Every structure is written in structure tokens, then in C-alpha cells.
Amino acid sequence: MNSDSPLSNSAVPSLDQDTTKYTQELFSSCLEGLPTFEESRYNTSTSDDPAVKYIQPPNPGWKFGEKIESSDLGRKWMEGSKLEDDWEHFDADKEDNRKIYALMISGIQPRPIAFISSVSASGEENIAPFSFFQALSPSPPLIMISAMNAPRIKDTTTNIQATKEFTVNLISLPWIVQANAASIDAPAHVSEWEVAGLTKEPSTHVRAPRVKESAFSMECTFFDKYDIVHPDTGITASTITFGLIKCIHVRKNVLNARGVPDPAKLQTVSRMGDISYGLTTEAFRLPRPSWVADGEVIEKVLDKNRQLDLVGDNH
Numbered sequence: 001m002n003s004d005s006p007l008s009n010s011a012v013p014s015l016d017q018d019t020t021k022y023t024q025e026l027f028s029s030c031l032e033g034l035p036t037f038e039e040s041r042y043n044t045s046t047s048d049d050p051a052v053k054y055i056q057p058p059n060p061g062w063k064f065g066e067k068i069e070s071s072d073l074g075r076k077w078m079e080g081s082k083l084e085d086d087w088e089h090f091d092a093d094k095e096d097n098r099k100i101y102a103l104m105i106s107g108i109q110p111r112p113i114a115f116i117s118s119v120s121a122s123g124e125e126n127i128a129p130f131s132f133f134q135a136l137s138p139s140p141p142l143i144m145i146s147a148m149n150a151p152r153i154k155d156t157t158t159n160i161q162a163t164k165e166f167t168v169n170l171i172s173l174p175w176i177v178q179a180n181a182a183s184i185d186a187p188a189h190v191s192e193w194e195v196a197g198l199t200k201e202p203s204t205h206v207r208a209p210r211v212k213e214s215a216f217s218m219e220c221t222f223f224d225k226y227d228i229v230h231p232d233t234g235i236t237a238s239t240i241t242f243g244l245i246k247c248i249h250v251r252k253n254v255l256n257a258r259g260v261p262d263p264a265k266l267q268t269v270s271r272m273g274d275i276s277y278g279l280t281t282e283a284f285r286l287p288r289p290s291w292v293a294d295g296e297v298i299e300k301v302l303d304k305n306r307q308l309d310l311v312g313d314n315h
């Protein structure tokens with residue numbers, strides 16, 4: 001491993017360590033030796049370098065039907081997959097569920113993060129991040145978040161069920177530390193808004209405020225919920241909340257010429273596993289294949305490959 005790689009810094013607490021024991025001060029001391037954050041690179045008002053650099057896709061000369069081994073990168077990638085010994089298998093019925101959880105959150109990544117603002121029946125305002133989050137349907141415009149109910153039912157779940165309203169705010173790089181702080185398991189009398197130092201902006205369709213620091217916020221009403229009941233214990237382990245988008249607020253200075261967010265300007269942060277966050281700094285584009293455009297070529301390639309396979313069978 002490259003010694004400059006953050007992963008080579010064993011001082012940064014890993015998944016095996018209980019990171020809840022790290023005070024802010026102790027965690028800061030773990031960062032020594034890591035390259036510092038290049039703030040100027042992400043400052044869109046001063047930097048000429050785009051925060052997301054567009055590069056060519058890998059294997060740009062790839063043709064339909066060609067195996068992964070057609071590139072060096074692909075050949076090397078497959079080297080770790082040939083022997084039975086190259087694999088570990090985790091039987092979800094036998095494995096400790098903390099291990100399955102750790103595998104899921106570090107394997108299913110990067111995940112988008114919903115920063116949810118909600119209000120309780122008695123009017124207390126709450127914020128928290130959720131990375132079990134996805135866009136589900138454009139019409140009706142639906143999103144979902146999944147909140148675990150152990151060791152406690154999340155205030156977010158209780159609030160949404162009580163008031164049927166919330167806002168989903170996408171987190172951008174400049175306020176990730178504030179958003180992370182809002183995940184604290186603070187006692188009820190402590191406002192996470194204050195702990196995080198974030199700003200409430202009144203919503204237009206729902207009571208829950210949106211987060212002013214967010215460049216992309218969605219006002220949502222409760223659409224439906226699905227309780228995930230554990231098949232063995234009968235316990236409601238998690239609750240999925242489906243939200244119907246009523247209004248989207250986007251900051252004009254993150255839009256591109258087509259009127260949609262430019263990733264280099266929106267600078268959303270993703271969940272990368274355990275306590276890691278990711279920022280997309282390079283991107284490439286690939287066209288969606290279409291049968292109209294490429295079907296004829298594909299038919300020919302597949303025919304040729306089948307003939308080669310037949311020849312191979314005769315030997």
C-alpha cells in the first residue's frame with residue numbers, strides 16, 4: 001500500500017474500534033500524519049480547478065461481449081477471484097449480526113446521505129443523518145429512508161409518524177462535520193440544531209424547517225411506512241419511511257446549464273463504510289447502451305463469439 005494513503009495510517013480508529021469513545025480532541029490527534037484537507041481545491045469561488053474532474057472511462061476501447069480480461073486492469077482485478085481460498089463466505093443465519101451489519105455498511109457503498117429534519121408532536125425540532133436512503137420513483141416523486149429501531153426508536157421515525165412531515169437535505173462537503181455531529185445520541189432536552197451549529201430555514205409546504213446550509217433540500221410528506229419484522233424474533237427491527245416530495249429547493253449557483261445540479265458544484269458527500277465519508281473528485285461518463293444504436297453490431301459480435309466457442313468445443 002502507498003504510504004501516503006490514509007488507509008495506511010493505523011492511528012485512525014478502524015471498524016473494530018469503538019469510535020464512540022473518541023472525543024473530538026482525541027480523534028483530532030489521530031489525524032497526524034494524514035495529508036491535510038485541500039480546502040482551496042473545493043472552494044468553487046476561488047479555484048479554477050473543477051472539484052470533480054472528468055476523465056475518460058476505463059477501457060474506452062471496450063467492445064460489446066468482450067471479457068473483463070481484455071484490459072490489464074480487468075486481468076489484475078480477476079487475479080484475486082480464482083481459487084476457493086480467495087473468498088470468504090458469511091452465512092447470515094450463522095454469523096453474528098454485528099458482523100453482517102459491518103459487512104453491509106462497508107460493502108454497500110458509496111451511499112447517499114439524507115439529512116432529515118423533523119418536528120415532534122409537541123413541536124421539538126430534530127435533525128439526523130440517514131444513509132439507508134434512496135430515490136424510489138419520479139412519479140409520484142418518492143424517496144425512502146430506513147431507520148433502525150434498536151437500541152431505541154429514532155426520534156426521526158417517531159416524529160414523522162406523528163406529524164407526517166419532514167425535509168430531506170443533501171449534505172455538501174462544507175458542512176459535513178456539522179451534519180456528522182447531528183447524529184449524536186443527545187438527551188431529549190438538547191437541540192441537535194444547536195450542537196451541529198446548523199441554520200433553520202422555514203419550509204413552504206411542511207412544518208419541519210429545511211437546512212439553510214444544504215444546496216438541495218426536499219420538503220416531504222409521509223407517504224407510507226414498512227415495518228421490517230425480524231422473521232426469527234418477531235421484533236420490528238427497522239422502519240422504512242416513504243416520503244412524497246412536495247417541493248425541491250436548489251441553490252441556483254449549483255445548477256448547470258441544463259438546470260440540474262452540477263456534481264462539481266453540489267459536492268455531495270457519501271457514506272463509504274464504518275466512519276468513512278467519500279467525496280467524488282473524478283467522474284467519467286458512459287452512454288446508456290441502446291439496441292437501436294448498437295443492436296446490429298452486438299448481434300454480429302455474439303454470433304462470432306458463439307462460432308469461436310463451437311470451434312473450441314471440437315478440440
Ligand SMILES: Cc1cc2nc3c(=O)[nH]c(=O)nc-3n(C[C@H](O)[C@H](O)[C@H](O)COP(=O)(O)O)c2cc1C
Binds near residue numbers: 129157185
Ligand atoms: C452518516 C450517517 C448515516 C447514518 N445512517 C443511518 C441510517 O441509515 N439508519 C439509522 O437508523 N441510523 C443512521 N445513522 C445514525 C443516526 O443518525 C443516529 O442514530 C441519530 O442519533 C438518530 O437521530 P434521531 O433519534 O434524532 O432520529 C447514521 C449516522 C451517520 C453519521
